Amino acid sequence: MSTIHTxxxxxxxAELARxxxxxxxxWDENSEFKPLHRINPHRLEWIDSxxxxxxxxxxxxxxxxxxxxxxxxxKGAKVTGIDLADKPLQIAQWHAQGQDVDVNYAKSSAExxxxxxxxxxxxxxxxxxLEHVPxxxxxxxxxxxxxxxxxxxxxxxxxxxxxxxxxxIVGMEYLMRILPRxxxxxxxxxxxxxxLAVANSSSLVLQDQHGLGYNPLTQHFRLHGFMGVxxxxxxxxxxxxxxxxxxxx
Numbered sequence: 001m002s003t004i005h006t007x008x009x010x011x012x013x014a015e016l017a018r019x020x021x022x023x024x025x026x027w028d029e030n031s032e033f034k035p036l037h038r039i040n041p042h043r044l045e046w047i048d049s050x051x052x053x054x055x056x057x058x059x060x061x062x063x064x065x066x067x068x069x070x071x072x073x074x075k076g077a078k079v080t081g082i083d084l085a086d087k088p089l090q091i092a093q094w095h096a097q098g099q100d101v102d103v104n105y106a107k108s109s110a111e112x113x114x115x116x117x118x119x120x121x122x123x124x125x126x127x128x129x130l131e132h133v134p135x136x137x138x139x140x141x142x143x144x145x146x147x148x149x150x151x152x153x154x155x156x157x158x159x160x161x162x163x164x165x166x167x168x169i170v171g172m173e174y175l176m177r178i179l180p181r182x183x184x185x186x187x188x189x190x191x192x193x194x195x196l197a198v199a200n201s202s203s204l205v206l207q208d209q210h211g212l213g214y215n216p217l218t219q220h221f222r223l224h225g226f227m228g229v230x231x232x233x234x235x236x237x238x239x240x241x242x243x244x245x246x247x248x249x
Contacts, residue, residue, distance in 0.1 A: 010109060010135045016085045018182070019064065023087035026065030027095055032180050035172075036067050036128070039212065039221050043127060043156065043232065044071045046223060050208060050234050051152040053077040056122035061110045061143060062129030066092030066103060073103045077123070080104040082113050110142035117146050127156040127232075130195070131188045137198045144202035150239045153204055156212070156232040160189035164229045176216060192227055204235035 025031035047053065054076030060069040063081030065088045073079040073096070081103055083089050089105050096103045106113070110126070124143045130136035136157075143153045158168050165186050172178045196206060210223040212230030223232070 010111060010133050010138050011084050012132065012134060015132045018180075019085040020087040022180075023065060023085070023091045026067070026088060026091050033065070033067070035178055035214075035221070036064075038219070039128075040067050040071055042212075042221060042223050043154075044068065044075070046208075046210065046232065046234075047072070047123070047125065047152075047154055048075055051123045051154075053123065057120065058123040058125070059113075059117075059121045059146060061113075061124060061126040061139065062132070063092060063105070064088045066095060066105070068125060068127055069103050069105075070096055070099065070101050072125070073101050078102075080106065082106050082108045082110065084109055110139045110146075114142040114145045119146070119148050121146050122148055122151045124151070124153045127154065130155065130157045130190055131184060133188075136188075136190060136195070140195070140198045140204075141202050144199065144204050144237065147204075147237050149237050151237055152207075153199075153235045153237070154232065155195060155199075155235070156230065157195065158184065158189045158230050159228055160186065160191050161228060164189055167229050172214075192231055192233070195233065199233070199235050204237055206233060207236045208234040 022032055026033050029037045053072050056077050058072055058077040058079045060079060060081040063069045063083050066081055069079050069081035081092060084107060089107055093105045124147050126139060126143055130139060133139060147153050158164055169184055169186060173181045173183055210232045211225060211227040212232060213222050213224045
């Protein structure tokens with residue numbers, strides 16, 4: 001596992017400490033990370049259906065313990081995972097080695113990694129991460145810089161509205177206790193329009209979108225059309241820069 005210079009201003013020390021404290025349970029499918037294990041097959045299938053992962057250079061931003069990164073590598077992708085939390089990265093590397101899965105892990109912020117990897121990746125994933133950093137716009141911009149023209153960037157996060165507060169915080173953390181209390185801060189939830197505005201300004205174009213639903217009776221997640229709580233966006237960088245209409249005349 002390598003380390004490069006990190007941009008600490010876009011890291012929350014409390015968030016890093018929390019994920020470090022939970023790292024040993026990352027691959028326990030009955031632990032606090034059960035939702036990630038349940039979500040992963042759905043997001044993996046969706047990503048692969050659009051980006052065709054086999055043989056692609058892939059970067060997983062905020063990879064944590066490597067659940068998504070490892071599953072993309074099993075699809076034949078050449079995967080690098082970056083994160084700023086030491087212990088989840090150690091768990092990710094240990095698990096990949098134990099499963100004989102080839103994933104490169106590095107300690108870095110997206111912004112610092114972008115300084116050395118402009119236009120390098122075919123696919124970039126940034127899943128369940130933006131709501132945990134002080135400046136999600138900086139991460140989105142970095143992802144846009146690192147993806148190749150024609151490449152894909154996938155985001156998933158949580159909408160900001162009264163319904164998401166009730167379901168994602170009150171319901172998931174306090175009533176059903178699916179997630180530890182304090183996992184999410186409502187003020188850091190991101191409306192789809194806000195994410196899209198930043199992505200569009202970074203020359204990323206929306207190609208597909210889904211909401212993420214949860215059935216408390218079956219304890220299963222699914223992708224659907226309602227984006228009021230959790231949601232996923234598939235963005236693509238155009239092969240050529242868009243020329244303003246005034247320059248086409």
